[in-house]
Amino acid sequence: MDKSALRADARRNRARVLAAAEEAFAADGLAVPLDDIARRAGVGAGTVYRHFPSKEALFQAVVAERLEQYADEAQELIDAEAPAEAFYEYFPRVIEQASRNRAICEALGEAGGATYKAEVGERFRKNLTALLKRGQAAGIVRSDINGDDLRAFIIAALAVERHSPGDQRLVRVLLDGLR
Incomplete structure (x- = not known):
């Protein structure tokens, strides 16, 4: 996904998801549930999936x-x-x-x-x-x-x-x- 094409709020949400995912993956690795990442980021699971089609894609990012x-x-x-x-x-x-x-x-x-x-x-x-x-x-x-x-x-x-x-x-x- 081209980050520059995102609206400002979508860029902020993406950045929050990445920050929360980094923290969660650093602690628990790939075993962390996607819902936990969404909760840490303060967004819904749907927002996570809009930016990353799978937990593995988020992990790779x-x-x-x-x-x-x-x-x-x-x-x-x-x-x-x-x-x-x-x-x-x-x-x-x-x-x-x-x-x-x-x-x-x-x-x-x-x-x-x-x-x-x-x-x-x-x-x-x-x-x-x-x-x-x-x-x-x-x-x-x-x-x-x-x-x-x-x-x-x-x-x-x-x-x-x-x-x-x-x-x-x-x-x-x-x-x-x-x-």
Whole structure:
């Protein structure tokens, strides 16, 4: 749906639905009932369905918005003067933020990585890979890994974070392995 073609009130409702859905999906993942999202947004279920034909479409929109943010952050760091600092600060920050968002965990870890391979996921992967290559060119990141390996490391780090919430020790071990 082209957001620019919506009336002002419809744009506000869509934004409220997305915000409520992000909060709900972050806490409960895809299991959250659509009626709960509508209630959180202060709209009826019909309003949700007018903007998103299914809960899965709403989930994808929420995930896409978050991955877009991650892609933008990575894009800003690609030309950083200190590629090591950029990579080694960005990677754990994504892990920490994603670990608090069950929707992102589910999307990145899904079988086949469909979300990760969708347009916005591909942009995130491309920018993350560019950061990786800058680090590799500077000799501070292992040269035998690629962007797809980083996706696997993100999934592994998210699992570690879920197993030991807030304990960055194991994530640091993973990062040390990338050096």
